[in-house]
Amino acid sequence: MNASQETTALLQSAREVLDENWKDGFTVPAQNQYPYQWSWDSAFIAAGYARYDRERAQRELRSLFSAQWADGRVPHIVFHNATPDASYFPGPEFWQTERNPFAPLSPRTSGIVQPPNHATAVLHIVRCAGEEGEKAALAFAGEMFPKLRAWHDWLYRERDPRGEGVVYIIHPWESGQDNSPLWDPVLARMDVPPAHFSGFRRRDTRAVAPEERPLDSDYDRYIFLVDFFRQRGYDERKIFGDGCPFLVQDVLFNTLLCRAEQDMAELARLLGENPAPFEARARRTADAVNRKLWDGDRGYYADYDLASEKPIPMPALAGFSPLFARIPGEERAETMLRRLLTPSFGLGAEQKGYPASSYDREAPEYSPRRYWRGPTWIQMNWLLMHGLRAYGRNDQAERLRRTIAELPAKGGFREYFNPETGEGHGAHRFSWTAALLIDVLHEQL
Ligand code: GLC
Numbered sequence: 001m002n003a004s005q006e007t008t009a010l011l012q013s014a015r016e017v018l019d020e021n022w023k024d025g026f027t028v029p030a031q032n033q034y035p036y037q038w039s040w041d042s043a044f045i046a047a048g049y050a051r052y053d054r055e056r057a058q059r060e061l062r063s064l065f066s067a068q069w070a071d072g073r074v075p076h077i078v079f080h081n082a083t084p085d086a087s088y089f090p091g092p093e094f095w096q097t098e099r100n101p102f103a104p105l106s107p108r109t110s111g112i113v114q115p116p117n118h119a120t121a122v123l124h125i126v127r128c129a130g131e132e133g134e135k136a137a138l139a140f141a142g143e144m145f146p147k148l149r150a151w152h153d154w155l156y157r158e159r160d161p162r163g164e165g166v167v168y169i170i171h172p173w174e175s176g177q178d179n180s181p182l183w184d185p186v187l188a189r190m191d192v193p194p195a196h197f198s199g200f201r202r203r204d205t206r207a208v209a210p211e212e213r214p215l216d217s218d219y220d221r222y223i224f225l226v227d228f229f230r231q232r233g234y235d236e237r238k239i240f241g242d243g244c245p246f247l248v249q250d251v252l253f254n255t256l257l258c259r260a261e262q263d264m265a266e267l268a269r270l271l272g273e274n275p276a277p278f279e280a281r282a283r284r285t286a287d288a289v290n291r292k293l294w295d296g297d298r299g300y301y302a303d304y305d306l307a308s309e310k311p312i313p314m315p316a317l318a319g320f321s322p323l324f325a326r327i328p329g330e331e332r333a334e335t336m337l338r339r340l341l342t343p344s345f346g347l348g349a350e351q352k353g354y355p356a357s358s359y360d361r362e363a364p365e366y367s368p369r370r371y372w373r374g375p376t377w378i379q380m381n382w383l384l385m386h387g388l389r390a391y392g393r394n395d396q397a398e399r400l401r402r403t404i405a406e407l408p409a410k411g412g413f414r415e416y417f418n419p420e421t422g423e424g425h426g427a428h429r430f431s432w433t434a435a436l437l438i439d440v441l442h443e444q445l
Contacts, residue, residue: 010409011441017413017434018048022056023081026063030415030427032207035088037064037078039114040176040256041432043121044379048435050121050128051442055123058140061118065147067109071102071153072117075109076173082108089203090226100234111234113169115176115253116155119148119260121346123267141267148264155257156281158236165288166249167257168306170239171225175250177358177371179214181365182303182314183248189308190245192224212369212425247306251293252318258285259325286327294328295319299335315360317345317380323387333391340396346419347396354403356384357419368418369425375416378404378433382440404440408433 014345021027026037027045034041042064067078079092092108103109122144129137159167169175172183205213207229214222225246232238240247261282265275285375295302295311303312310321320336322328328336344362346355359366359374367373381400388397407417407424413423413433 006409007441007444010405011438013053014048014408014413014434014438014441017046017429018431018438020429021431025059026078027060027431028078029432033204033350033415033427036082037067037080038073039064039076039078040117043117044382044432045435046121047124047422048432048438050125051438054125054129054133054137057121059122061144062117065144067104067107068147069100069102069104069109071158072150072217073102073158074116074151075103076112077110079108089201090223095226096230097234099230103234111229112171113155114174115256116151116260117256118144118151119263119267119388120256122148123263126236126267126270138270141340142271142329145267145271145273146262148267152257152261152264152281161237161240162293164249165284166254166292166304168247168249169253170229170244170246170262172222172246175248175253177252177316177318177372179218179370180316180318180372180373181359181363182250182312182316182318183246184314184365185312186248186305187218187221188222190224192220203210208426212371214371241370243307245307248307248312249293249304250300250318251289251303252321254285254289254293255321255325255327258282258289258322258327261285262325282325286325289322289327290332294332300338314365315344315363317356317358317384320345320356321380321387323385323391324383326387328391330391333393337391337393337396347399349395349399352416353420354401354407354422355419356381356403358416361419368420369415371426374419375425376403376407376419377416378407378436382436385440398439399439404437408437413437 026033029038029041042060045055046060049060064078068074082092095110097103097111098105104166122141126137155167172178186311202219228244229239246281261278265278268275268278274400293301293304301322302319303311320340323333343351344360345357346353354376356376357374358372358377358380365373368375381404384399385400407422410422411417411424413429415426415430417424
């Protein structure tokens with residue numbers, strides 16, 4: 001096969017993955033492991049659909065926002081198709097979101113959130129629509145605009161009570177990087193008796209090898225937190241006021257919020273709305289990230305643990321994500337690039353393997369196979385690729401683009417990949433791996 005036939009075949013296989021996972025209105029991340037709709041997955045998935053099926057891209061986001069709570073929050077899981085066989089834990093019976101008056105009764109949802117990359121996906125849909133699709137895409141953007149604004153308003157109102165400009169998250173699952181070592185110091189501080197929730201059975205280790213998944217002691221803490229929230233009826237003021245043990249100002253979450261506000265400003269301009277409030281909020285968040293989350297010693301950004309008032313000095317790739325929202329100035333970007341090129345993250349031209357590792361390869365917590373503790377993820381590479389392009393670092397961006405294209409061809413449409421060997425791990429036939437591959441292949445068609 002020549003290169004263009006290979007691209008066509010790869011595109012075809014990626015579309016097949018999405019077709020299998022499409023449930024007539026939304027896309028599950030992976031049939032066995034994640035059988036419902038996940039919030040930030042849907043935005044990445046819509047970005048892939050935007051390249052060849054705008055209607056589906058729109059339906060994907062519409063169905064997610066059909067479960068938006070009346071207070072504006074967008075839940076992290078929507079159980080459109082929940083079955084009582086409890087194939088996923090924790091399911092709707094455990095979340096009991098009906099304890100909050102703003103939660104929809106149908107479809108049922110979880111009670112926490114995920115990173116806000118949805119406005120970015122909507123703008124991507126508009127940009128991919130071309131001249132002939134522009135009118136319809138703008139109509140869709142107009143329909144989504146108030147919902148996106150309500151979502152961002154909720155985040156700033158409920159998750160930034162001190163008005164700092166950065167919002168906090170209350171659970172590792174809100175970060176999207178569920179099992180990252182970033183949460184180790186916070187979870188270790190939590191005093192949860194072992195097997196506290198002996199009545200529950202984990203489901204996540206049925207389809208994926210246990211050594212690639214979180215430990216039971218972590219799961220006890222995840223569930224303890226969910227119980228803490230449901231006891232307080234998912235009322236954010238109570239959760240904060242009663243001393244939630246997990247309150248973290250996360251770099252990736254705030255970066256995506258900042259970028260989403262920039263993209264709202266652009267959507268506002270296209271729709272004839274006022275972009276100024278969105279520009280102002282984006283600037284405020286960028287300034288706060290630069291002021292509070294920059295780690296000058298390491299040369300990239302670090303999360304902040306609000307419950308103990310300390311930075312979290314764990315070396316995660318997400319510390320470089322602010323490039324995606326053009327948050328660092330040139331000098332900081334240069335410092336960050338120098339770190340990215342070292343063997344820690346593996347982006348240097350002379351370094352072998354499949355960058356970028358989600359965690360510092362030289363740190364003791366690093367594991368090339370365990371979820372979020374080192375493997376390369378397609379969506380992290382996609383964010384970083386765009387970030388590097390924004391600073392004109394085209395060679396390194398190109399290396400990441402090539403890796404996005406090579407990994408699924410080599411390791412299958414897996415959830416994550418060994419950064420040393422390229423071997424695939426985690427869930428099989430994973431939707432955003434397919435969708436973002438489609439997005440980058442289309443750039444070159
Ligand atoms: C895992 C990931 C999270 C993702 C979810 C569904 O929990 O850590 O980011 O949204 O799977 O794919």
